[in-house]
Amino acid sequence: MSTILTVTLNPTVDAAFEVDRLISEGKNRARRCSVRGGGGGINVARCVGRLGGSAVALHTSGREVGRRLDRLLDEEGLDHRRIEIGSDTRDAFVVAETFSGHSYHIVPAGPELTEAETQRCLDAILTAAQHCSYLVISGSVPPGLRDDFCAEVARRIQSRRTRIVLDIAGMQLRNILRENVFLIRFDRREAAELIGRPIDGFAAARAANDHLLDLGAADHAITTVGALGAVYSNREAHHQISAPPPPLPPRSDACAGDSLIGALTYRLAIGDPCLRACEYGVAAAAATVLLPGTEIFTRAAVDTLVTEVHTRTIERSQAARAQS
Known part of the structure; x- marks a missing residue:
């Protein structure tokens, strides 16, 4: 299997709690469910491992909380490499x-990196990527990180054989649109801001993917549409991937996007075509939203749900004629 490197520039130590009912007065007595290392790329690496693959998680780590993060990842058996920073993770x-069955994910902004730390991150990514077939950059970035950081990574890696998979947001995403990478995943919020309309169905998701592909920003694009599923698009066609009907009410979407990217990249690394990998990713996301907090799918659940994923293919030229 091809080697997968994930990058988490702004990781977390995630503590998950459960309460019977949140109240605004007095104390909310909680049951602690789990404490684990988190952040986009770390979660993606965990998903790859859950499916039987292997990935190296490269991440920043600072001070006391950073040491706790390292210990948690070591105890979990996750293959990871730390990039030292001076402020607390x-x-x-x-x-x-x-x-209610609802979950609330509370996430602070994170530490601000110095210029020297930013350069250390860039050097570490470029060095590690030399030995990998897939580079996944996922999750938020630290405040103050220069807006073209991910774009610079893409420029510096273009001449190599490493395929870049991105699940990023904000100015990092907007600057990457001037480059070309293998695959970009849009969530509904980012896609809506880019095309200026809500992503309320498959048609709007197709428009978001068209925007990416027409710019030449990616060879493959996938935009998620909540419980409906996702649209995966390449140069030739749109593929509307309908998510399986959930056997239980959804509980948390905290790691749904990371589950999609982790499962998708794993399937690409073992040789699946991109459409099949995206279908498997949609099933993984559907399996994850059934679980509380930051829990992720089981492989058995994904293998069951993927049989209920349905795809409709529309030629991009046909879709363009229908809109005109």
């Missing part, structure tokens, strides 16, 4: 309310 927490 951030803490985050998830509160699951059993009465």
